[in-house]
Amino acid sequence: MEQHSHITLPKGSIEKTTTTLNIGPTHPATHGVFQNIMEVDGERVVSTEQTVGYIHRAFEKLAERRPLYQITPITDRLNYCSSPINNMGWHITCERFLKIDLPKRVDYLRVIIMELSRISDHLICNSIVGVDTGAYTGFLYVMQYRELIYEIYEEVCGSRLTTNIGRIGGFERNFTNTAFTKLEKFLNEYPGVLREFEKLFTRNRIFMERTQGTGGISAARAMNYGFTGPNLRAAGVDYDVRVQQPYSSYQDFDFKVPVGTTGDNYDRFLVRNAEMWESISIIKQAYQKIQEFKGADAEIYHADVPEYYLPKKEDVYTKMEALIWHFKIIMGEIDLPKGQIYSAVEGGNGELGFYLISDGGRTPFRLHFRRPCFIYYQAFEELIKGGMLSDAVVTLSSLNLIAGELDA
Amino acid sequence: MSIIQVLFFALSAFAIGSAIMVLVSKNPIHSVLWLILVFFAISGHYILLNAQFLAIVNIIVYAGAIMVLFLFVIMLINVKKDSEPQKQFLVKLLGVVAGGSFLTLLVALVKQTAQIQGRNLLMKDGVIGLIHPLGKALFNEYVVPFEISSVLFLSAMVGAVIIGKK
Amino acid sequence: MTLLSFDWALVIEKLILIVIIVLTTLLITLYTTFGERKVAAILQDRPGPNRAGPFGLLQPLADGLKLIMKEEIIPTSASKWLFILGPGLAMTASLMTSAVIPWGTDVHLFGRTIALQVADINIGILYIFAVVSMGVYGIMIGGWASNNKFSLMSALRAASQAISYEIAMGLALIALLMTTGSLSLKTIVADQAAGNWWNVVYQPLGFIIFFICAMAECNRTPFDLPEAENELNFGYHQEYSSMKLGFYLFAEYVNMIMSSAIMASMYFGGYDLPFFDETTVAPNIAAVIGVGTLLIKIVLFVFLFMWIRWTIPRFRYDQLMNLGWKTMIPLALFNMLLTGALILAKL
Amino acid sequence: MALTNAYIQEKLVEKFNDQVFQFSTDSGILSFESAAENNLKVLQFLYEESSLGFTFLTDLCGVNYPDNQGAELVVVYHLHNFIENIRIRFSIAVPVTKSDVFTATKLFESANWMERETYDFFGINFIGHPNLKRILNVDEMDYFPLRKEFPLEDQTRIDKDDEMFGRG
Amino acid sequence: MRPVRFNLNPKEAEIADAISMGKAPDGVPGDGFFATQLSSVVGLARKNSLWPLPFATSCCGIEFMATMASHYDLSRFGSERVGFSPRQCDLLMVMGTIAKKMAPVLRQVYLQMAEPRWVIAVGACASSGGIFDTYSVLQGIDQVIPVDVYVPGCPPRPEAIIDGFMKIQDLVGQESIRRRNSEKYRDLLNSYGIQ
Amino acid sequence: MQTLTNKALAVQRQPMTFWERLYLINIIKGMMITFSHMFKKQPTIRYPEQKREFSPVFRGLHVLNRDEEGRERCTACGLCAVACPAEAITMEAAERMEGEENIYREEKYAAKYEINMLRCIFCGLCEEACPKDAIYLSETFAPANYTRKGFIYDKNDLLIPNPLTNAADYAKAKGVQA
Amino acid sequence: MPIQYYIYLCLALFSIGVTGVLTRRNAIVVFMCIELMLNAVNLLLVAFSKMFHGYALVQNATSTTGIDAQIFVFFIMVVAAAEVSVGLAIIVMMYRNTHSVDINFLNRLKN
Known part of the structure; x- marks a missing residue:
């Protein structure tokens, strides 16, 4: 017609x-x-x-132009919610590569810092899940206590977020008593807050309905997508680098690996919450172990490696040998051994790997970061397909995607 | 002219003007809004006639529910102004002519009908438009139609849901 | 009693009353926005705005003046008239409710007896219902006119939410009407003030249903899906700037105050101060006490709204619909049947 | 049964003979290479052979060796067997002029973006990739920034005096 | 322990340096008394009601959260209503690295904001690129949009963010209501290619 | 999937109980929590009026140190500039002239020493790199400014007061309350 | 007020509705015009009800003559609401199937 x-x-x-x-x-x-x-x-x-890449900053290229110690500030900015883990992951990689053995006390101090930053990371993630379901107040409650963690960082390294904490071979300075006092304060106050936070959300039906059954993934699919960390554990695989390939003396601690069953948002939330409790227990154990060091042992905060660890300042001012080492380290004039290494730590949201290739020069020939966020953001489509728009928002935040890490 | 007459003519002009705008608006959303104004005008007439209950029900049902549904559907399928199909000019003209002659015919008819000549209506007095007598009548003499209409309404709802689910 | 009695003194009196009520409402609203920020702050362990004027009391004025002085943007792709109409409609609809609320007992001034109610129409509750059902147009039109997908989505959400919860609201009210036997708010309040129990005693379930539906009609958390900032980025008023935005923000608070006033009047005795015999004082003082009592009740309800908002997460769209259709409506029906049965049993 | 590097090597040689070579152990991780066209076969074998079971692709990245004529670009895979808790490293080299590598997306969903990233950085062409386009950089970019010949820095920067740093 | 603890001469910010200030050219009569009064009242209102749009891309965004949270509470300044809709906000807070891929988006957001609008660049990355002197990072957002206040630090402490915010407040409080119509302002926008 | 370790611990994920299904109970519990916070002490630091004590190792604005005789310690060796990952430090060396011994401690000194605070990421590597006890990060955070030129800190802005000529300020910079 | 006024008003509204049905092709607008016609009829019913009520009152002060017309209007509204809910559902379905709200498109039904 x-x-x-x-x-x-x-x-x-x-x-x-x-x-x-x-x-x-x-x-x-x-x-x-x-x-x-x-x-x-x-x-x-x-x-x-x-689409990603909106804050691509070319970390890997940058790292090729920097001596090892200058790469630490770059790793700060990978997953900025838990910078210390990145810093230490990088240091552990270097130490493994340069075959430096660390004293136990340094390991334990590192464990404390790393677990603190794991708590702050999970804390942000979980409270943001809360915000994205519409409850803003819980977020502010826990943010108050994240400030306690930051105070500890500030006491140790002088900065709050991008910590640049630690050096290859140890820490830049010993922990002060104030730092330990602040840690004790944190250990005393924090569990109550976490309990309150859980009470606010975990059994609230609105929250449960918003998160249960949304953004779920099976264990097999999660592994195929390269999930690691809490997101994989929520799907039911108890893979944790701290247990599988212990670093920094994690084998000395007694802790559990929380696992979920369905891999949905609620499981991720629960796993992160449970991990925070485990982290608190690890910190307590580590703090106890540290207190057992007495006398001169309690002053150890770095390994004795003059080639890589800066000499004491007083020595630099007075002793020629120390001054020479100082210059060599700062100018980056120490040749690295040839070879390559892949070393991973359990970052805030998964296996954070460093793949370092050295051709014997003074800077890495190639440094590649295995960024967990980058790898599992691919699965986002599968996670949210068929769900509601609101679920997509919650899923996005419960994956704990940190743009700085994702885009590198 | 009494205040009631003033109101009557104002409301009538308003109603007819808005009704014409319903017709000529290209955008269906505008049509809906003009139609809502027509309903308000008609509710105004009801109030003039002291049919308070009908006035308010007219607003609740027509303006508050039916037109929201219309608006909802239009937004849901998001008909754009330019994609709105238009009839050819001739067809339109024919339509207007037909409507106009229909009006003329009816007006002529009314003019000739003797029964209504010179009969007035009761404007603001009388209680039958109030809720009390209406409720009494509704739940006494008209209770069976009332129940039937509710069943009708229920079945319409079920039908709508079934159609929508397809 | 009809709507069309033209006593010019009465008209002037009513006009003055309307102006006073609207201005007072706006003033209260202004400070409700401030109150919301303060309440949120205090619930969240922080001080809240405190630098604009003493204790931050000039904060709402600063916001208002800023919004007025801000540039008006009408997106080129938006439909201009509707874009302007939207916020105006939202504001008007929310203010119109105030007409039937009895703010207090009669006042005697200049030899006249002045009822503190703009219009005592004997179908007051139906009027409220009609006005509430108009409120959604502001959001729908604004959301549609913005020509933005998020706004449109928000408009759709608002429409379906409003329609769904109106039904449960109406059913809850019907149960109330069965106990009071009147549609006039003035009568309802007067009955409660006359020494009877407050209606909430007879209708506890009905009150809860009404309260939840009122939250949904005001778009407050947990029902603030139309403006869910995490998903829809403030939804329907996303494209609005300047005072048009102010109108939308204002309308939400006016709605809140109005629904608080309605709840206070219908379930909590309105201007009735419990355990106090108004006849012992002069009528004018009694009226003032009544107005104060009602305002306190309103403030308490508004605080409750805010308290809930800053505590719990929001629903998802389908859950909201499920709650409305599968829980609230059956519950309201049950409440109605129960009320009916009780009334019959008493007879 | 604990999976050892020696056993893996033995299995691989048994299956692929001299098509896998350059076995070495770096910091406890077995590394080996193969020809570029065999990468998928090797990966599949590692994935499907029940006694190996490398079902987890930890990492995939590219490396540029500008001095290795004919094998300038290298793709490195890190694989992980969760149950036995062992990692291996597997690499293939392709020339920069014809950098064609078969995609691993059929085996591992996770390879998708990592391959896109490698393409973005090095220009390695993954054959069969469902969506091979730039991921981190803008689409208009006309070079592959992580190759050694391209500069790191933004050449338009004005507020720095390079001469003072000995890098000018 | 360090031998020195404080730097006693942090640079004072000269409000006259700000891009939005600057003297009226000769021959332009000053505003009348009423206009001046209005300007100052409006400025007072605006400065106490700056609604920020957090364009938070990375680390500084996390510190902004801390600024919003109970410990520092930006809401004291009347700014807790953060909005993500550019139409409703007065202050664009750019926090974090802006890559070249992001620059057009940032510019778009700026263009969508309603006048009067202000921009604050928080942190080294947004202000100058910071350590990321690389091919993909914009070396300072003032290459694409005019910036009113820079806040140094990587990331700045919440105190520093609040400090920057108060600098903006000073600026806003002193701005004439006619400025946005002035020739100078148009020239500024034109220099960024904004009509 | 078999368990990989013996440390796995399943999370508590019980189905909803009847009371939890009713919404109200848990909502009221949550509201009680928020209500109890109304009476909590606010941790807020009202910044411009109240100031927070920074840690003694806080990494804020830089300072250039002098020795007890008021001579500049910096010898312009350039280590700080090399160590700086952001390349924010610029310096020009000069030979010390006759008669300047009371100004400069070493034979070489920094004729120009500029730090671009906008570039600086306050990582503290320059402080560590300095072999001459000359540059430190202070507990003063870097203030905001309206222009880029307000962030180029030259020697005048960085040097601490001279202990000989301005002892009071020197004490203040050292943190010793006079 | 003479009853003719109301009759003319309602006729005008009704005719506008008729014209709309004839001239518009958008199913939703056509539907709205039908609602307009219904409303015109409603108004007329009420007007007549008041007319007869007025005359009945003269004879009997408590007469409720004319109330049936108003109840009839009430039923019309109910039916209209039912009709709209079904009708709009049909329009939505039609839109889903044909991606158009053009009523002429429905002619295809016969093929």
Whole structure:
């Protein structure tokens, strides 16, 4: 019929009943820097295409131009919610590569710092899940106590977030008594807050309904997607680098690896919460072990490696030999051994690996970071497909994607 | 002219003007909004006639529910202004002519009908439009139709859900 | 009693009353926004705004003046008139409710007896219902006119939410009407003030349903899906700047105050101060006490709204619908049947 | 049964003979190489052979050796067997002029973005990749920034005096 | 322990240096009394009601959270209503690295903001690129949008962020309501290619 | 998937009980928590009025140290500039002239010493790198400014007061309350 | 007020509705025009009810003559609401299937 002739539909448009939503890169749910181009049918997500790279900073290229000790500040900015883990992961990599053995006390101090930063990392993630389900107050309650962690960092290294904490071979200075007092304060006050936080969310039906059954993934799929850390554990695989390949004397501690069953948002939330409790227990054990060091042992805060660890300042001012080492280290004039190493630590959100290739020069020939976020953000589409738009938001935050790490 | 007459003519003009705007608006959303204004005008007439209950029900049901549904559907399928199909001018013209002659015919008819000549209506007095007598009538004499209409409504709802689920 | 009695003195009196009520409402609203920020702050262990004027009391004025002086942006792709109409409609609809609320007992001034109620229409509750059902247009039109997908989505959410919860609200009210036997708010309040129990005693379930539905109608957490900032980025008022945004933000608080006033009047005795015999004081003083009592009740309800908002997460769209259709409506029906049965049993 | 490096080597040689070579152990991790066209076969063998079971792709990255004529670009895979808790490193080399490598996305979903990243950084062309385009950098970029010949720095920077740093 | 603890001469910020200030050219009559009064009242209102748009991309965003949280509480300044809709905000707080891929987005957000708008670059990365002197990072956001206040630090402490915020407040409080219509302002925007 | 370790611990994920299904109980519990916070002491530091004590190792603005006789310690060796990952330090060396011994401690000194605070990431590596006890990070955080030029700190801004000519300020910089 | 006024008003509204049905092709607008016609009829019913009520009152002060018309209006509203819910569901379905709200498109039903 000719009167219909002007109603010609573009091909495929009859089937297309979806809307394209562009979420990000400045959408509140993406915490800044991801872009999700979502196809939604009403409120249901049909598909999504993730775009990343909005804060790509070329860490790997940068690291090729820097002597080892200058790479530490770069690792700070990988996962900035738990910078100390990155710092120490890098130091542990260097130490393994340079075959430096660390005194036990340094290991234990590192464990304390690392577990503190794991707590702060999980804390941010879980409270942001709370914020994204609409409850802002719990977030502010726990943020108060994150400040306690920051105070400890500040006491040890002088900075709050991008800590640049520790050096290859140990710490830059011994922990002061104030630091330990602050740690005790933290250990006393924190469990109560965490309990309160759990009470606010865990058994609240609205929260349970928002998170249960959304963003779930099976263990096999999660492994195929390269999940590690809490996200993999939530799916039911008890893989933890701290247990599988202990570093920094983690074998000396008694702790559990919490695992979930379905890998959904609620499981991730629970796993992170449980891990915080484990971290507190680890810190307590480590603190106890540290107190057992007495006398001169209690002054050890670095390994005795003059080639890599800066000499004492007083020696630099007075002794020629120390001054020479000082210059050599700072100028980066120490040749690295040839070879390559892959070393991993359990970062805030998964296996944080450092793949270092040295050709015998003074800077790494190539340094590659295995960034857990980058690897599992790929699975986002599978996680949220068929769910609601609101689920996508919660899933995004419960994956704990840190843009700095993701984009490197 | 009494205040009631003033109100009557104002509301009538308002109603007819808005109704015409319903017709001529290209954008269906505008049509909906104009139609809501028509309903308000009609509710105004009800109040003039002291049919308070009907006035308020008219707003609740028509303006508050039915038109929201219309708006909802239009937004849901998001019909764009330019994709709105238009009839050919001739067809439109024919439609207007037909409507106009229909009006003329009816007006002529009314003019000739003797029964209604010179009869007035009671404007603001009388209690039948109030909720009390209406409720009494509704739940005494008209209780069976009332129940039937509720069943009708329920079945319509079920039907709508079934159609929508397909 | 009709709506069309033209006593010019009465008209002037009513006009003055309307102006006073609207201005007072706006002033209270202004400070409710401030109160919301303060309450949130105190619940969250922080001081809240305290640098604008003494204790930050000038904060809402600063916000208002800033919003007025801000540039008006009407997106080029938006439909202009509707874009302006949206916030205006939202504001008007929310203010119109105040007409039927009895703010106190009669006042005697200049030899006249002035009722502190703009219009005592005998279908007051239905009127409230009609106005509430109009409130959603502001959001829908604004959201649609912004020509933004998030806003549109928010408008759809708002519409379906409003329609769904209106039903349960109405059913809860019907149960209340069965006990009071009147649709006039003035009568309902007067009955409660006359020494009877407050209606909440007879209708506890009905009150809870009404309260939840009121939260949903005001778009407050946990029902603030239309403006969920984490998903829809403030939804329908995303594209609004300047005072049009202010209107939307304001309308939410006006709605909140109005629904608090309605709840206070219908379930909590309105201007009735418990354990106090109003006849012992001069009528004008009694009226003032009544107004004060009502305001205190409103403030308490508003605080409750805020307290809930800053405690719990929000629903998801489908859960919201489930709650509305599968829980609230059956519950309200049950409440209605129960009330009916009890009334019959008593007779 | 504990899986040892020696056993893995033995199995690999048994299957691929001289197509896998350069076995070495660096910091406890067995590394070996193969020809570029065999990468998928090797990965599949490692994945599917029940006694090996390297089902987890830990990492995939590229390296550029500008001095190795004919093998300038290298792709390194780190694989992990969770149950036996052992890692291996496997690499292939391709020339920069014809950098064609088969994609591992069929085996590991996780390889998808890592390969895109490697393409973005080094320009290694993964054949069969579902969506091989730049991931971190802007699409308009016309070079592969992590190759050694390209400079790190933004050349337009004005607020720095390079001469003072001995890097000018 | 360090032999010195404090730097006694941190640089004072000269408000006259700000890009939005600057003297009126000769021959332009000053505002009348009423206009001046209005300006100052409006400035007072605006400075106490700066709604920030946190363009938080990385580390500084986390410190911004700390600034918003109970320990520092930015809401004391009347700014807790953070919005992510550019239309509703007055202050664009750019926190974190802006890569070249992100720069157009940032610019777009700036363009969408309603006048009057201010920009604060928080942290080394946003202000100058920081340690990321690399091919992919924008060396300071003032290459794409005009910046009113820079806050150094990587990331700045919450105190420093608040300090920067108060600098903005000073600026806002002194701004004439006519400034946004002035020739100078148009020239500034034109220099960024913004009409 | 078999367990990999003997340390696995399943998380507590019970189904909802009847009371939890009712929403209200847990909501009221949560509201009680928030309500109890109304009476808690606020940890807020009202910044411009109240100031927080920074730790003695805090990494803030740099200072250039002098020795007890008021001579500049810096010898312009450039180690700090090399160590700086952000390359924020610029310096120019000069030979000490006759008669300047009371100004400069070593034979070489920094004629120009500038730190770009906008570049600086306050990592503290320069402090560690200095072999002459000359540069330190202080407990003063870097203030914000309106222009880029307000962040180029030259020697005048960085040097601590001279103990001989300005003893009071020197004591203040040392943190010794006079 | 003479009853003719109301009759003319309602006729006008009704005719506008008729014209709309004839001239518009958008199913939703057509539907709205039908609602307009219904409302015109409703108004007329109320008007007549008041007319007869007025005359009945003269004879009997407590007469409720005319109330049935108002109840009829009430039922019309109920039916209209039911009709709209089904009708809009149909329109949505039609839109889903044809991606258009053009009523002429429905002609295809016969093929």
